[in-house]
Amino acid sequence: MPLPLEGVRVLEVGTFVSAPYCGRLFAGYGAEVIKVEPPGGDIARAHGPFKDGEPNPETSALFLYLNTSKRSVELDLGPQAGRDALLRLAADADILIENYRPGDARALGLDHERLRAVNPRLVVVSITAYGQDGPYAEYHSNNLIAFAMGGQMFLTGDPDKSPVKNGGYQADYQGGLNAFSAANLALLAAERDGEGQHVDISVQHCMAPILEAGIPFYAYNGLWLGQRRGNLMSSSMAIYPCLDGQVGVHVMARNWPNFAEATGHAEWLEDERYATAESRRAHDDELMAELITWAASLGKKEAYALGGEYRAPITFIHTMEDLLDSPQLAARGFLRRIEHPVAGEASYPGPPWWMGPDAWRDGPAPLLGEHTEEVLAGAGLSEGDIAIASGAGA
Amino acid sequence: MTAPLAGIRVVDLTMVWAGPLGTRLLGDYGAEVIKVEGPGQWDLLRGLGGIPRTTPRWYNRAAYFNHNNRNKYSAAIDLRQPAGRDVLLKLLSKSDVLVENYRANVMDNLGLSFEEVRAANPRIVYVSMPGHGKTGPESNYVTYGTNVEQLAGLVSISGYEGGEPLKTGFSYGDPTSGIAVPAAVALGLQQVRRTGEGVHIDLAQRENLTGFVGEYLVDYSMNRQLRAPAGNTHPHHAPHGVYRCAGEDSWITIACETDEQFAALCRVVGQEELANDARYSTAAARKANEHELDGAIEEWTSRQGHYEAMHILQRHGVPAGAVLTIPEVMSDPQLRSRGAWSEQVHPDAGTWEVETPPWNLTRTPGHARLPAPGFAEHNTYVFRDLLGLSESTIAQLYADGVTADEPNVRSHT
DSSP states (O other), X not given: OOOTTTTOEEEEEOOTTHHHHHHHXXXXXXXXXXXXEOTTOOGGGGSSOBGGGOOOTTOBHHHHHHTTTOEEEEOOSSSHHHHHHHHHHHHTOSEEEEOSOHHHHXXXXXXXXXXXXXXTTOEEEEEESSOSSSTTTTOOOOHHHHHHHTTTTTXXXXXXXXXXXXXXXXXXXXXXXXXXXXXXXXXXXXXXXXXXXXXXXXXXXXXXXXXXXXXXXXXXXXXXXXXXXXTEEETTEEEEEETTEEEEEEOOGGGHHHHHHHTTOGGGGGOGGGSSHHHHHHTHHHHHHHHHHXXXXXXXXXXXXXXXXXXXXXXXXXXXXXXXXXXXXXXHTOEEEEEETTTEEXXXXXXXXBSSTTSOOOOOOOOTTTTHHHHHHHTTOOHHHHHHHTTXXX | OOOTTTTOEEEEOOOTTHHHHHHHHHHHTTOEEEEEEOSSSOOGGGGOSOOOTTSTTGGGOOHHHHHHSTTEEEEEOOTTSHHHHHHHHHHHHTOSEEEEOSOTTHHHHTTOOHHHHHHHOTTOEEEEOOSSOSSSTTTTSOOOHHHHHHHTTTGGGOSSTTOOOOOOSSOXXXXXXHTTHHHHHHHXXXXXXXXXXXXXXXXXXXXXXXXXXXXXXXHXXXXXXXXXXXXXOOSSOSXXXXXXXXXXXXXXXXXXXXXXXXXXXXXXXXXXXXGGOTTTSSHHHHHHTGGGGHHHHHHHHTTSOHHHHHHHHHHTTOOEEEOOOHHHHHHOHHHHHHTOEEEEEETTTEEEEEEOOSSEESSSOOOOOSXXXXXXXXXXXXXXXXXXXXXXXXXXXXXXXXSOSSOOGGGOO
């Protein structure tokens, strides 16, 4: 069976994380993804961590991960020859993904009108911090700033400390996955009537509405807690240190009996302080103290096994080592071994969802400019034009 | 100009957040979404939000429920009764997509496995989104949003510099799964068109979120070294952090990525000489001495409002952004300018502001067409108009408790 997106052609003119993550999902599900890199390469190549800690544009874990199964074309979008080459590629593409500030995108010749003129069917996906218009549209941003302006940062951290971002590049990843969903909807629309469109993704707009019940409770009930709650949201939604790491619990009212049994405290079920969700809230501090003691007495995998055995929502904080050792991920084949000609073999996450055994592919990230000649020659450029467009002729 | 999912009918068996957000996005972009709850197995979000149980139809007024379920119809069907299962299968035979987010074995136990649903509709796109996936030794472990981020590896790399692993500010695994649903459904629909055969999509929430920390996994598998939480710092750039502003618990983020941006920051904070100081004049030097700069920056930011500091810094070309609170994101000029919030009128709950569809598909925009449905509000549409059941059959469904017009309020206390 063909891959789900086989036959779809994607041009990724994106840097760092958000657009490349979107492109990675297209490539994994079978689209042909041509990654256009500036001379010297995507800046993710200069960001580690690197294999053995030695900077090398071909061994950045960030780049290797985000660019699996793509082809790389090195193209200088400064001179006219580079822009002409890009338009030739766009003429033959279904989707173009970019993540520059709107003004910078226009300066690179990526404005929607020009692209539409060469290919009315093209879906142009722009991922930016704030969207294409509005008072902050040209403000500089990055993952940290997007995390702050999207409302997620204020909620994250300890009550007596500053707000803190989540690990890695969470705002950028959210942008990339939102863009992937939006792009595939636009692709459905284009299949229906042959018309492309501009898909405008604002990372801020993607992030701000999803603060759990925060927005609805404020907008409707006028309630706002205004406080960070660290690892101890409440006794029943918390991360507790254990012998060899941390365990996490997320107990809803219906899980309480199973949870009490799993912690070896069946007597709590007879304890009137803990008889109802309301009374447990009233005695939250006492219960939390009990659970701190409970967690400190056992190993993380032991706690997790008890959660499984008693059907209680208890997990443990998985490190990267735990992910590589996970029986669950191993049984599902989620971790994929990929051989890269320079970086060697490594484990990579597999598809975000499964849709049959052969619906995802695991090619290595491309070397910088590995496919420049092949792709540009395929688009009809002469050898001399290729040299100029890729910056090699300068 | 038709919406991308116009003409697509979705049966939504999901509850709480991840699933309902995903199916709401399908509704936002044109699908007809029918949310199915049991008379005694209703979405527990209907009970949150402090609406007094003495208020008429309190279960239709919960704001959190109403945010996650607009653009949907509602029908009540008890899937545990054979007659309820039959009605659901009839509905599925006239639908394109099923989305469910039960624990892995629940649908199988209800006699609604992919194989059984496919027998009723050979072209079904059947989307399961359990925490661990449908298979594997942990598939039946109970897991909710905050567990998902723990299983995904994210918590292990989050936290203050040199500190303990830290949870995110909310059940992050839920919305990150929900936003994947439109893409999963779109790929499923394309595959059905191409092959003529139904498809089972298995979206394990922990796997989907592991995709958001992939570089850490690749790094560990190459280098066998665990990375400690790094707070607000960046591996190469500095200064890169959060700084106190005037007012209570008010903060700004600043992220310098070039020498020019750093020099501009120094000018703004009135410490121009720092830009030429050997301790800070190159990216590597700044990174090595980054926290020595905190005092000089905060001395300035602590005298400014966070928005004010952001605008001043941005005018000078310095990347900066205020740490917005929930009230602030609702009044933020940029989000307002984009139309991120709009009034919704709900027959039971009244009028208030909700988020608009997040993605601007300029030619085929999303719409907030319908407020969230009242419980069982569209029973007649589903049973009589769509399925063509006779009045007597429908009456029997009510009599047997297979359906109801009101939820059994005792099932969630």
